Amino acid sequence: MDTPTQPRGCTSFKTRQLMRRLSQHYDAEVSQSGLKTTQYSLLSHLKRLGPMRPVDLAGELKMTASTLSRNLQPLIVAGWVAQNAGADARSRLVSLTDAGDAKWREAQQHWKTAQQKLNALLGVERVLALHALIDESLELMGTGEPVDVQD
Template identity: 50%
Template structure:
């Protein structure tokens, strides 16, 4: 009998991105009925529930890089679903949902709920709970990656 633990095979980054694309398509199919993509819905929901807030706070909470955040905010602003106002200090921008944005988010929330229920049915609720727990644990474990500091330091050295 072989008592060895299975060893990881393949690239974790590729597998996570592959799963991410499949899950994103699933949600996009449902949210498209409300005229939103999953990333837009997530961002708009965060602004509706936690706003008004500064872009840096939003990026941190959503764990988005600035370019992705800016692109998505630009789209939401063009649609009239958010506004960016000058913050209290005059230098920062505060992001706030408009009435149209709140209404769009409410409409999309029904679509999101259908997507979530469909995913739960396909995977099984117990598996979804287990998946969420694992993802939360892994996100926390990887968030403060000491190896990333070394990579950033090396990149800065090459750039200077």
């Protein structure tokens, strides 16, 4: 069989197709903790980065501040994220609460299960190659502007 010399099909469609499958895979596991995968990701970033201004967190996540605000609201209402005064009267900081840390730990176990199942399904070598290809592609495409991603 001949190897094509040019890509066939739409790269955007193919990556979205893969993203939907991956999202379904992780959502099936992480949802057992009562969180969406996007919520787990937010808690994970706050745990790793510590208290920070929402605009800075949005920048880290490469999303708009309005999208971050919408995604943070259910976490704040649930008591997993706190929003407190920052350095001056105009600034705010968001941080993980003790309850949020406990919820993150619960969800992390489900995330680990999802990752282990994916490694078994695809093979660790393929997952490592996929990570490398994604990282290289992102670097070649540049930083880009924050995108409006909704869960």
